[in-house]
Amino acid sequence: MSEKITIYDIAEKLNITAATVSRALNNNPKIKESTRKLVMETAASMNYKQNRLALALQSGRSNNIGVIVPRIDSNFFASVIRGIEEELHPHGFQVIICQTHENPKRENENLHTLLDAQVDGILMSVTDVTDENDAAFRNIVNNNVPLIFFDRKKDINGVSSVTIDDFKGGYMVTKHLIDQGCKCIAHFSGDLSLEIFKNRLLGYKHALLDSGMTFDEKYVIQSKSSVDAGKEAVETLMQYDIPPDAIFSSSDFAALGAIQELRARDINIPADFCVAGFSNEPFTKFMELSITSVDQSPLEMGKMSARVFLEQMEKTDKIMIEKKVVLKPELHIRKSSARTTH
Amino acid sequence: MSEKITIYDIAEKLNITAATVSRALNNNPKIKESTRKLVMETAASMNYKQNRLALALQSGRSNNIGVIVPRIDSNFFASVIRGIEEELHPHGFQVIICQTHENPKRENENLHTLLDAQVDGILMSVTDVTDENDAAFRNIVNNNVPLIFFDRKKDINGVSSVTIDDFKGGYMVTKHLIDQGCKCIAHFSGDLSLEIFKNRLLGYKHALLDSGMTFDEKYVIQSKSSVDAGKEAVETLMQYDIPPDAIFSSSDFAALGAIQELRARDINIPADFCVAGFSNEPFTKFMELSITSVDQSPLEMGKMSARVFLEQMEKTDKIMIEKKVVLKPELHIRKSSARTTH
DNA sequence: ATAATTAATGTAATCGATTACACGAAAATA
DNA sequence: TATTTTCGTGTAATCGATTACATTAATTAT
Numbered sequence: 189m190s191e192k193i194t195i196y197d198i199a200e201k202l203n204i205t206a207a208t209v210s211r212a213l214n215n216n217p218k219i220k221e222s223t224r225k226l227v228m229e230t231a232a233s234m235n236y237k238q239n240r241l242a243l244a245l246q247s248g249r250s251n252n253i254g255v256i257v258p259r260i261d262s263n264f265f266a267s268v269i270r271g272i273e274e275e276l277h278p279h280g281f282q283v284i285i286c287q288t289h290e291n292p293k294r295e296n297e298n299l300h301t302l303l304d305a306q307v308d309g310i311l312m313s314v315t316d317v318t319d320e321n322d323a324a325f326r327n328i329v330n331n332n333v334p335l336i337f338f339d340r341k342k343d344i345n346g347v348s349s350v351t352i353d354d355f356k357g358g359y360m361v362t363k364h365l366i367d368q369g370c371k372c373i374a375h376f377s378g379d380l381s382l383e384i385f386k387n388r389l390l391g392y393k394h395a396l397l398d399s400g401m402t403f404d405e406k407y408v409i410q411s412k413s414s415v416d417a418g419k420e421a422v423e424t425l426m427q428y429d430i431p432p433d434a435i436f437s438s439s440d441f442a443a444l445g446a447i448q449e450l451r452a453r454d455i456n457i458p459a460d461f462c463v464a465g466f467s468n469e470p471f472t473k474f475m476e477l478s479i480t481s482v483d484q485s486p487l488e489m490g491k492m493s494a495r496v497f498l499e500q501m502e503k504t505d506k507i508m509i510e511k512k513v514v515l516k517p518e519l520h521i522r523k524s525s526a527r528t529t530h
Numbered sequence: 531m532s533e534k535i536t537i538y539d540i541a542e543k544l545n546i547t548a549a550t551v552s553r554a555l556n557n558n559p560k561i562k563e564s565t566r567k568l569v570m571e572t573a574a575s576m577n578y579k580q581n582r583l584a585l586a587l588q589s590g591r592s593n594n595i596g597v598i599v600p601r602i603d604s605n606f607f608a609s610v611i612r613g614i615e616e617e618l619h620p621h622g623f624q625v626i627i628c629q630t631h632e633n634p635k636r637e638n639e640n641l642h643t644l645l646d647a648q649v650d651g652i653l654m655s656v657t658d659v660t661d662e663n664d665a666a667f668r669n670i671v672n673n674n675v676p677l678i679f680f681d682r683k684k685d686i687n688g689v690s691s692v693t694i695d696d697f698k699g700g701y702m703v704t705k706h707l708i709d710q711g712c713k714c715i716a717h718f719s720g721d722l723s724l725e726i727f728k729n730r731l732l733g734y735k736h737a738l739l740d741s742g743m744t745f746d747e748k749y750v751i752q753s754k755s756s757v758d759a760g761k762e763a764v765e766t767l768m769q770y771d772i773p774p775d776a777i778f779s780s781s782d783f784a785a786l787g788a789i790q791e792l793r794a795r796d797i798n799i800p801a802d803f804c805v806a807g808f809s810n811e812p813f814t815k816f817m818e819l820s821i822t823s824v825d826q827s828p829l830e831m832g833k834m835s836a837r838v839f840l841e842q843m844e845k846t847d848k849i850m851i852e853k854k855v856v857l858k859p860e861l862h863i864r865k866s867s868a869r870t871t872h
Numbered sequence: 873a874t875a876a877t878t879a880a881t882g883t884a885a886t887c888g889a890t891t892a893c894a895c896g897a898a899a900a901t902a
Numbered sequence: 903t904a905t906t907t908t909c910g911t912g913t914a915a916t917c918g919a920t921t922a923c924a925t926t927a928a929t930t931a932t
Contacts, residue, residue, distance in 0.1 A: 194888055205912055210890060220910060241587045241648050242888030246917050250583060252626070261612045266603040273602065273629055282626045282647060284594070287615055305624060306583050415816075444816055471813035474757075474786055536918055547882055552920060562880060584918030588887050
């Protein structure tokens with residue numbers, strides 16, 4: 189139907205050159221006011237649309253940024269992406285989404301695809317911490333493409349990151365459980381090669397030690413982030429000579445599983461057993477027995493990552509900037525652990 | 531650090547022309563086997579990466595597709611996007627995300643931005659049904675960019691769609707509530723200018739009539755998709771001379787709010803009151819009092835939309851195809867409405 | 873041995889926009 | 903009036919890849 193209109197078409201119609209049209213459209217001050225107006229009006233009347241691919245090729249900037257996450261259908265990552273999109277949209281950037289499904293091979297592939305696609309930056313949460321993809325990360329940096337890690341980061345030279353203080357988060361929850369009078373607190377951890385889980389565990393450990401309690405590795409259970417994993421973990425724990433009377437789970441889903449299993453065993457929550465999760469998934473506050481959790485402010489994390497990226501973009505110089513932003517976690521105390529009503 | 535390598539660099543090194551390099555890399559059969567091998571190896575050793583922007587400009591295809599949704603941080607839309615990404619990724623397409631926040635102006639803007647960005651297709655859920663953006667939609671079609679609506683559609687000539695049978699969904703839930711012995715069923719609807727809500731309402735209405743029950747508009751409450759809206763709606767309903775004994779909510783969140791409010795009033799669910807939602811949000815099955823809901827298979831919807839897009843892409847001819855795919859809804863009966871244990 | 877094919881590569885235009893440089897005309901200055 | 907500036911446009915190269923159309927070399931056919 190409607191053929192693509194280029195600046196050449198406008199130029200032809202006005203008997204001027206494409207260069208003039210281009211300058212007029214870009215408000216180049218060297219263009220006569222009358223010409224500019226004429227070009228603008230003609231462009232509008234011909235329904236001209238700038239071909240951003242041509243611009244991208246010529247300028248070397250695609251105005252696209254890539255976002256890599258394990259999966260998009262998780263409240264946390266979706267919210268981060270929302271934040272990124274909202275912050276970047278006003279600046280004319282489009283957001284390209286990639287998923288790794290926790291697979292390092294996919295991660296590597298995504299990195300290359302995005303680089304090939306000439307994105308102007310990559311914001312991502314790493315999949316795991318093997319150094320398998322370190323070369324790929326360095327490759328990004330060497331190509332002068334700003335790379336920013338959010339939530340799950342790795343230490344790569346020249347890469348900025350936006351995370352939350354997982355140590356503090358773990359510490360806060362554990363301290364809270366201790367304050368509720370819990371005497372033996374178990375911890376569900378995730379993949380300990382990831383800093384986030386390592387730090388939550390450390391926070392847990394230090395909170396225990398700081399309160400004069402003992403840290404015992406056998407109360408740390410590595411589990412997946414799923415309801416079933418939580419149930420299984422409780423089954424294991426309840427066979428101990430001294431079963432715990434509280435759980436700090438690094439995953440809200442596992443926390444939920446734990447609660448379900450404990451209830452199946454007629455254990456009273458929070459009277460006899462306290463449970464707390466991490467991430468503040470929407471469902472934690474919806475439950476009748478709402479679940480205590482740590483909020484990671486994903487929206488803010490996304491926006492902040494975007495801002496760090498924008499900053500990095502501005503420095504056209506080859507200066508390598510490395511910014512580490514750490515957001516504060518927020519403890520939401522709910523019924524699953526609130527013994528005392530304030 | 532590493533300068534961008536182009537086919538000209540390879541050509542220079544091998545003392546041949548860029549054309550030959552291009553052909554070799556594209557496995558053009560006219561190229562001598564030895565040359566091809568040499569080029570391939572040199573390209574690899576020089577760490578050559580094809581500049582997809584150049585390719586895009588030249589071919590007029592960006593290998594990007596745009597996805598427009600009201601917001602990404604909703605389980606439904608995130609899952610659809612996941613489906614789209616997974617289906618399109620193997621075909622070399624990247625997915626660009628845009629959000630409208632239910633704002634038609636943003637929708638319009640996103641459509642134009644994506645068109646400017648030369649996306650090869652647009653997959654979207656419309657924001658509302660004013661004809662405000664109809665020109666923009668037709669513009670997309672006229673530019674020969676495949677446009678596919680999912681979930682929330684409009685009838686635009688030449689636009690395909692993938693939806694679920696909302697009428698059937700509404701009918702199934704309502705029929706189920708009737709089967710549970712409910713005598714007066716209220717309905718929470720959404721924006722009735724949207725087909726999805728119109729059809730769910732119709733399904734509700736026909737299920738009532740088919741069972742010899744009366745349909746009364748005053749039991750249809752238009753509410754937002756939020757917990758609070760659900761609570762308020764219950765407050766209104768309970769003031770009626772004859773309050774309902776069941777609710778079919780078009781939104782899981784409103785259904786949850788309704789349940790909370792009903793419980794606050796010490797009404798027994800499901801014994802004295804049944805509640806059902808729509809969308810099968812993850813939390814509906816997590817609750818202690820799990821919530822009956824209708825699954826819309828968002829993942830499948832995303833994949834199907836992607837497939838319809840791919841089909842459309844193949845037909846390079848100017849033939850206008852219009853495909854309407856309707857997925858089957860699936861009723862998940864849970865505690866909030868299950869009076870009889872099967 | 874010569875003409876006709878075929879195989880392999882080179883030449884140059886193209887996609888659409890930007891921009892350094894060139895240039896003529898008008899305006900300002902001497 | 904002659905000369906220098908300034909202003910507004912035009913010319914042409916560039917970004918990196920693809921490809922229709924030569925062109926040359928090698929092979930086959932006559």
